[in-house]
Amino acid sequence: MTRRTLEVSHLNTSFFTERGEVKAVQDVSISVNKGQVVGIVGESGCGKSMIARSIMGLVKKPGKIVSGSIVLQGKELTSLGEKELCKIRGKDVSMVFQEPMTSLNPTMRVGKQVQEVVAIHEDVSREEARRRTLQILSAVGIPEVEARYNAYPHELSGGLRQRVIIAMAMVMKPHLLIADEPTTALDATVETQIMALLKQLAKDGTSVLIISHNLGVIAQLADYVYVMYAGRVVEKGSVFELFDNPLHPYTHGLLGAVSSLRSQTKVLQTIPGVVPNLAHLPAGCSFAPRCSKCMARCGSEQPKLVAVNPEHEVCCHLKEGADSL
Amino acid sequence: MSEALLEARNLVKEFPLSRKRCVHAVSGVTLAVSAGETLAIVGESGCGKSTLGRMLIGALPPTSGEVRFKGQTITGLKERDFSPYRRQLQLVFQDPYASLDPRMKVRDLIAEPLVAHKVCASKDEVTQRVLELMKAVGIPTDYLNRYPHQFSGGQRQRIGIARAIALDPALIVCDEPVSALDVSVQNQILNLLNELQEKRGLTYVFISHDLSVVRHISNRICVMFLGKVMEMGPTEEVFGEARHPYTQFLLDSVLPPDPHRRGEATRLLTGEPPSPVNPPTGCCFRTRCPFATELCAQEEPILQKTGLVEAACHHLKK
Amino acid sequence: MDPSGNFDVTSMAEGELGLSSPSVVYEEPASVWHRLARNHKISIVSIVVILLFVLGAIFAPLLTPYEYDAVSLSERLMPPSPTHLFGTDEVGRDVLTRMLYGSRMSLIIGIVPTMLSMAIGTLIGMTAGYFGGKVDTIIMRVADIVMSFPSMLLAMVVMYTLGGGTFNVFLTMAFVGWAGVARVVRSETLKLKESEYVEAARIMGVRRFRIIARHILPNCLPTIIVLFTLDIPAAILTESSLSFLGMGVQPPSASWGLMVNAGRAFLYHAPWLCFAPCLAIMVIVLAFNYLGDGLRDVLDPHLQSQ
Numbered sequence: 001m002t003r004r005t006l007e008v009s010h011l012n013t014s015f016f017t018e019r020g021e022v023k024a025v026q027d028v029s030i031s032v033n034k035g036q037v038v039g040i041v042g043e044s045g046c047g048k049s050m051i052a053r054s055i056m057g058l059v060k061k062p063g064k065i066v067s068g069s070i071v072l073q074g075k076e077l078t079s080l081g082e083k084e085l086c087k088i089r090g091k092d093v094s095m096v097f098q099e100p101m102t103s104l105n106p107t108m109r110v111g112k113q114v115q116e117v118v119a120i121h122e123d124v125s126r127e128e129a130r131r132r133t134l135q136i137l138s139a140v141g142i143p144e145v146e147a148r149y150n151a152y153p154h155e156l157s158g159g160l161r162q163r164v165i166i167a168m169a170m171v172m173k174p175h176l177l178i179a180d181e182p183t184t185a186l187d188a189t190v191e192t193q194i195m196a197l198l199k200q201l202a203k204d205g206t207s208v209l210i211i212s213h214n215l216g217v218i219a220q221l222a223d224y225v226y227v228m229y230a231g232r233v234v235e236k237g238s239v240f241e242l243f244d245n246p247l248h249p250y251t252h253g254l255l256g257a258v259s260s261l262r263s264q265t266k267v268l269q270t271i272p273g274v275v276p277n278l279a280h281l282p283a284g285c286s287f288a289p290r291c292s293k294c295m296a297r298c299g300s301e302q303p304k305l306v307a308v309n310p311e312h313e314v315c316c317h318l319k320e321g322a323d324s325l
Numbered sequence: 326m327s328e329a330l331l332e333a334r335n336l337v338k339e340f341p342l343s344r345k346r347c348v349h350a351v352s353g354v355t356l357a358v359s360a361g362e363t364l365a366i367v368g369e370s371g372c373g374k375s376t377l378g379r380m381l382i383g384a385l386p387p388t389s390g391e392v393r394f395k396g397q398t399i400t401g402l403k404e405r406d407f408s409p410y411r412r413q414l415q416l417v418f419q420d421p422y423a424s425l426d427p428r429m430k431v432r433d434l435i436a437e438p439l440v441a442h443k444v445c446a447s448k449d450e451v452t453q454r455v456l457e458l459m460k461a462v463g464i465p466t467d468y469l470n471r472y473p474h475q476f477s478g479g480q481r482q483r484i485g486i487a488r489a490i491a492l493d494p495a496l497i498v499c500d501e502p503v504s505a506l507d508v509s510v511q512n513q514i515l516n517l518l519n520e521l522q523e524k525r526g527l528t529y530v531f532i533s534h535d536l537s538v539v540r541h542i543s544n545r546i547c548v549m550f551l552g553k554v555m556e557m558g559p560t561e562e563v564f565g566e567a568r569h570p571y572t573q574f575l576l577d578s579v580l581p582p583d584p585h586r587r588g589e590a591t592r593l594l595t596g597e598p599p600s601p602v603n604p605p606t607g608c609c610f611r612t613r614c615p616f617a618t619e620l621c622a623q624e625e626p627i628l629q630k631t632g633l634v635e636a637a638c639h640h641l642k643k
Numbered sequence: 644m645d646p647s648g649n650f651d652v653t654s655m656a657e658g659e660l661g662l663s664s665p666s667v668v669y670e671e672p673a674s675v676w677h678r679l680a681r682n683h684k685i686s687i688v689s690i691v692v693i694l695l696f697v698l699g700a701i702f703a704p705l706l707t708p709y710e711y712d713a714v715s716l717s718e719r720l721m722p723p724s725p726t727h728l729f730g731t732d733e734v735g736r737d738v739l740t741r742m743l744y745g746s747r748m749s750l751i752i753g754i755v756p757t758m759l760s761m762a763i764g765t766l767i768g769m770t771a772g773y774f775g776g777k778v779d780t781i782i783m784r785v786a787d788i789v790m791s792f793p794s795m796l797l798a799m800v801v802m803y804t805l806g807g808g809t810f811n812v813f814l815t816m817a818f819v820g821w822a823g824v825a826r827v828v829r830s831e832t833l834k835l836k837e838s839e840y841v842e843a844a845r846i847m848g849v850r851r852f853r854i855i856a857r858h859i860l861p862n863c864l865p866t867i868i869v870l871f872t873l874d875i876p877a878a879i880l881t882e883s884s885l886s887f888l889g890m891g892v893q894p895p896s897a898s899w900g901l902m903v904n905a906g907r908a909f910l911y912h913a914p915w916l917c918f919a920p921c922l923a924i925m926v927i928v929l930a931f932n933y934l935g936d937g938l939r940d941v942l943d944p945h946l947q948s949q
Contacts, residue, residue, distance in 0.1 A: 018681060043507040157597050158370075187369035188534065188578040189594040195580075196593060213508065216580025220587055239584040257509045258582045261537045266519065268512035268541065275477075384846050411848035424839040428861045437857075438847040488847065 005175050005207040006032040006055070006093075011068035013047075013054045022278045024050040024063065026231040030209075032176060037198070037208045039222030039239070041215060041254075045275060047231040048211045052178045055209075056095050057085040073175050091121045094169035096162075098181035103165050104153040110164045111137070111149030117171050136171045137164070141197055159190035166197065170206070177201065178209045183217060195221055215258050219243055227251050230276055230286035233305065237312035247314040249291045285317065293318060328396070329357035330528055331381060331414075331496055336390035338376050338552075348601050350376040352552040353390070358496065363522070363529040365543035365560065367536065367575070371601060373552040374532045375419075378498040381530060382414035383407060394496075412442055415494040419501035421481035425473040432469045434484060435459065438491045458487040461524075462517060479510035483517065490521060496528040503538060515542060536579050540564055548572045551601055551609040558634030568636035571610050608639065616640050678941045686937030689930040696927055700750050703743035711744040712736065712895045720913045729919040733909060738902075738919050745897035746923065748809070752891075752898075753879040753927075756816035761871055763817065764824025765863070771825065772832025773855055783829065789822040795884065802890040812891050816878055827870060831863050865942035872935035876928035883924055899924050 013025040025047045032038045040048045053059050055070055057077060070077040072093055077085070089095075097103045105113060111133055118129040137145045140163045153161055162182065169177055179198060183191040198221060202208050212218055218225055218239070225242045227235040227250065235248040246252045253271040260269040273290030276282055282289055288298040298317055305315045338351040351373040358364045358381075366374045379385040381392060383399050391400040399410045418424035425434055435455045445451045456466050462483040473481055482502060489497050499518065503511040515538065521527060533539050539546060540560060547557040548569065556569040567573040574594045596613045599605050608626050611617040620639050628635040679686045699706060715735035723730045729738035771782040789797075801815040835841055835858065844854050879899075885891035886900025894901060899920040906916025 043509065160597065187598075188536070189369065189574055191580075192578045193593055214580070215508070215582035219582045219584045220580050243582070243584050254508060255582065257512050258537075261512065261515075261541050262581075268516050270512040270516065271509035382846065384842070408848060411846075416843070416846050418839055418843060420839060424843045426840040426844075426858050426862070429857075437844060437849060441844075441847055441849040441853065485843075488843070492847075 003034040004031055005034050005036075005073060006030070006209070007069075007071040008051070008055065009069050009071075011051065011054060011070065012066040013050050013059055013063060014066050015063045017062060017279070019279055023231050023281070024278065025054060028068075028228075028231075028233050030226060030233075032207045032209055034175075034207055035202055035205050036224065037202045037210060037222050039218040039225045040209070040211045040228060041213065041218045041225060042228035043213055043254075043275065045278070046228040047278075048228050049180055052095060052180050052209070052211055055178060056089060056093065057082070058095075087121070090117055090169075090174070091172045092174050093176045093178065094172070094174045095178040095180065096165050096169050096182050098184050101153070101158075101161065104161060106153050108152075109150050110153055110156065110161075111151075114164065114168050114171055117168050121172050132171060133167075136167045140164075140167045140170065141193070142167070157190075158186055159193060162186060162190075162194055163197070166194075166201075170201065174206065176207045176209060178211070180211045181213070182210070184212070184214070191217075215254060227254075230281060231278060232286065233315065234287065235312075235314045235316075236305070237314075241309070241312045245312070247308060247312070247319055248287075248316050249293055249318075250287050253290075285315075328359075329393075330360040330395065331358040331530075332393040333357070333377075333381060334391050334393070336377065336380055336392070337388045338373070338380060338385065339388045342602065346602055349552050349604055350601060351380065351387075352604075354549075354552075354554055356547060356554065356557065358528060358530060360495070360528055361522075361526060362544045363531055363542055365531045365533060365539040365546045366549060367533060367539055367546055368549035369534060369575075369598070371551075371598065372549045373601070374549050375500055377549070378416070378500050378530060378532045382416055382496070382498050383410060384416065408442075412492040413495045415489040415492065415497045417482075417485050417489045417497060417499045417502045420505055421478050421485055422473075422505075424485055425481060427473055430470050430472060431459070431464070431476075431484060434473070435487050435491060438488055442492060444492065454491070458491055461490070461521070462487040477510075478506050479513060482506065482514050486514075486517065486521070490525065490527070493525070494527070496530065498530045498532065500532045501534070502531075504533065504535060511538070518542065536564075536575060548575065551599060551604055553609055554628060554635075554637065555610065556634065556636040557628070558632075558636075562632070562634050568631065568634055568641055569638050570614050570616055570640075572636075608637075675938075675941055679937050683933075683937035683940065685933045689934040689937070692926060692930040693934070696746055696923075696930075697750060699743050700747040703740070703747065707737065707740040707743060709737040709740040711741050711897050720909065720916075722913070723915055730913065730915040732902075732905065732913075732916055738915060741897040741902060742899070742920055742923055745899045745902060745920065746927075748892055748896060748898040749879050749882060749900075749924070749927070752809070752812055752816070752882040753875045753931075756813045757820065757871060757874045757878045759813065759817040760820030760874070761824055761867060764821040765828050765860075765867055767821065768825035768828025769832050769855060769859060769863070772829040773836055773851070773859065779829075782825070786822040786825050789819070790826070794819045795881070798881065798885060799888070799890055802885065809892060809896075812882060812885065815885075816881060819881075820874065820878070824867075824870060824874075827866060828863055831866050832859055835859050835862050865938075868942065869935050869939040872931050872938060876931040879924065879928060879931075 008028065008030040011025055011028045012023070015022040015024055028051060030038065030051070040051065042048045050059070054065055055077070057080070059065060065078055068078070072088070077088070104110065114136065115129045115133045118124060118132055134145050134149060137148065142148050142160060142163050148156070156164065182198065183194050186194060195217065198208060198210070210218070210221055222239050225237060225239050226233050227248065229250050235242065235246070235251050242251065243255065246255050256269040257271065271290055276286050276289065282299070284300045285298045285303050288294045291298065295317060301317070303315050303317045303320060305313045306320055307313045308319055333354055333356050336351055336354045339347040339349055341347045354377055366377060368374045376385065380387045383392065387400060391398050393399065394410055394413065399407065432452065432455050435458050436451050439445050439451055439454055445454060459466050464480060464483050464487070473484070476484065502518070503514050506514060518529070519542065522529060531539065531542055543560045545558065546560045546563050548555045548571065550571050556563060556567065556572045563572060564576065567576055594613055599609060599612050605612050607623050608621040611621040614621070618639070626637045626639045628637045629641065631641065713736060718731050718735040719733055721727055721731040727737050727739065729742065731737055767782055771779040797819055798815045801818065802811060805811045841854060841858050844858055882891055882898065883900030883903065886898045887904045889904065892898040892901055902920040903917050906913070909916050
């Protein structure tokens with residue numbers, strides 16, 4: 001417990017639209033230890049980005065955290081006001097977004113943008129802020145830092161821009177870095193560079209929460225993985241456990257879809273059916289309508305996360321029997 | 326080699342920026358596509374693959390060079406003379422959200438090419454054909470009167486495919502048709518494309534940055550970098566043993582969804598991609614290539630054939 | 644959820660269709676009126692206000708016992724009273740009656756020339772935007788010149804040379820108004836021309852005029868409608884100003900601008916003469932502006948399914 005950076009428990013985040021409550025995140029618990037890389041994987045609309053926004057306190061109206069707690073370094077975040085959250089954002093917890101172009105102010109030199117983060121959080125001299133900026137820029141692997149300091153975002157390539165954004169997130173040495181699809185907009189050869197950088201950050205002691213739809217990214221980076229479907233965690237486990245021995249039919253389907261692409265089969269494996277509308281979730285297990293192993297009780301009863309071993313939990317009626325043994 | 330369905334000879338496309346400067350999007354690409362095959366064009370963003378794809382179907386006039394379809398030059402034709410070729414060469418777009426007019430119903434969207442080329446005698450015949458096409462791509466026919474925003478990404482891509490096959494084309498350029506879709510849906514669309522190719526004898530030019538998708542779908546592969554062809558050959562040959570260093574890096578950067586194979590991609594490509602406005606002299610890859618020598622800066626390598634594979638590099642493994 | 648962080652209920656609600664299961668939760672998108680009523684209640688109020696004005700204008704003779712030009716020298720400058728709700732003017736005409744009749748002129752002048760300039764501007768703007776090149780350059784330079792000229796002054800010059808009168812007011816206002824419309828429609832056309840679905844139509848072999856009619860115009864229409872509702876109050880104001888300056892509608896016809904002008908001399912003794920038509924102008928202008936704002940929010944196709 002001592003080395004826990006983030007502890008999210010029973011988080012519920014909903015959107016209150018005219019058509020009723022849309023439960024984007026339901027009863028999600030996540031923990032991240034110091035220096036650990038935790039991955040959240042799921043398809044679009046499964047609520048994975050909303051978890052990140054909830055942690056950062058950036059849920060937009062008409063969305064709201066309904067219940068649950070988010071504890072960062074022993075401090076409860078859900079009860080904090082906007083002013084206190086501002087002090088924490090960028091200092092204790094930072095976030096890297098998917099799109100490297102729109103996350104930077106196009107009219108400001110990139111060095112100044114990084115330096116501004118320092119100036120906001122700490123009362124330091126301009127020389128000191130500049131020194132730290134140059135230091136972090138070279139730490140994230142930007143060549144010729146002195147020259148790049150004065151560059152505008154459009155003068156940099158996508159990979160360098162993403163490095164600048166990571167530098168901005170890391171300049172205050174936060175305890176937790178949340179990376180929401182950090183490489184999705186990048187080319188494959190640049191993607192591997194950015195992933196090596198994230199790996200290095202974790203090695204240096206930063207906890208990283210990485211959110212991605214790409215199973216390759218998760219397999220390469222994460223130590224522990226949460227699989228999400230329709231706002232819920234359906235399976236979690238250490239990365240080896242999860243990829244070697246996927247238990248939830250959805251995880252099975254996802255991995256099968258990706259690996260059949262690599263095999264010689266003519267017809268690729270798919271997950272049939274439809275992602276449910278979050279405003280009208282089916283009773284019982286949300287995956288039941290698409291599940292090939294669906295049983296009678298799946299249509300009426302929401303399964304609970306049960307541990308199959310200390311490193312692996314799954315939310316499926318098929319596995320609940322094993323728990324009672 | 327049998328007669329090619331589509332041939333490109335020395336295609337060049339430059340987009341002027343100002344009077345003196347221009348973006349060299351495609352710089353001298355020569356390739357041929359035979360009937361019934363799938364040629365994949367692979368490369369990272371800005372390598373000119375989409376521009377090349379649009380030139381191949383005559384949607385974008387090349388700065389120089391020509392495209393031949395069944396032996397006939399289709400470059401530089403007037404709109405009216407080009408019309409018969411238009412029906413033969415179609416495109417599936419990357420973004421299923423932007424490529425469908427939000428104010429048109431599905432029936433009108435799919436009917437659009439049929440009406441434009443007046444292939445049906447009556448309105449009933451149009452509706453009949455639209456229903457057949459919807460069945461062919463797996464969209465329930467009772468969705469006829471819906472608007473695009475009522476569909477998911479995968480379904481929209483199906484609509485886009487229905488539009489592309491409506492005129493029974495010979496060749497379809499698929500411009501990153503699955504990169505905007507979720508993993509499980511990607512496979513549905515790839516299966517559909519495969520099925521349609523078999524049933525209708527289609528020829529595909531498949532543009533993608535995703536090597537695992539390309540490996541699955543293509544017979545031949547063409548690797549591009551900065552507007553030039555680096556390597557071209559049968560897919561399995563290229564995947565088995567890449568000749569060109571760039572291809573090797575691309576293959577290395579594929580992330581296997583397997584935590585046991587971590588750190589396999591240890592070889593990282595260094596440096597920044599060169600600018601297409603001001604490409605390097607000689608070999609355009611040399612600024613990022615670990616094997617680059619003096620020769621690479623002076624002389625541009627040409628495509629050399631070794632076995633079934635062509636590659637453009639001074640330091641080919643012999 | 645999209646990467647920009649906007650929470651998009653549609654993308655969450657939409658599912659992927661598997662071949663085996665064609666059941667998608669399908670919801671009919673709410674109509675424009677529904678969405679206006681839900682998100683822009685003030686627009687609905689505006690529509691009611693505008694309708695009241697229109698009905699008042701049409702049924703003016705039935706709503707008032709007086710004639711708009713009935714002089715009654717014994718009742719000059721009467722303050723508001725139960726018999727004359729808004730009082731009487733310097734020759735004893737009923738102010739409310741004159742306002743009702745005046746609203747005919749104001750509304751017609753608000754709507755007809757605006758429609759005219761919309762039609763001209765749309766046609767010109769789409770031509771310039773779609774065909775580009777020299778045609779575009781020439782058209783847009785002319786539009787720039789028309790727009791950079793002080794419109795009031797231009798209108799005054801035209802009115803001065805052609806003389807006052809309703810028809811000339813129409814012509815003048817259409818002449819001043821088309822340029823702004825053309826500019827907006829042109830930039831919209833340029834944007835749409837580059838859109839993927841227009842490119843898709845071209846690749847399918849759809850002819851140019853069909854593309855303009857089927858893709859460009861329908862997708863410009865929301866912008867044009869919003870522009871229309873926002874230009875009407877501007878036209879009403881221009882008419883008022885022209886009439887106020889004595890260059891618009893000529894007496895004894897009634898128009899709000901004319902009434903303000905006439906009431907000016909009695910501002911101290913009979914403020915209602917100015918106040919009543921000013922109030923009418925303000926209310927109708929506000930109503931159209933609010934309606935325009937509401938429509939702008941509601942007609943955006945990307946928001947339609949929310």
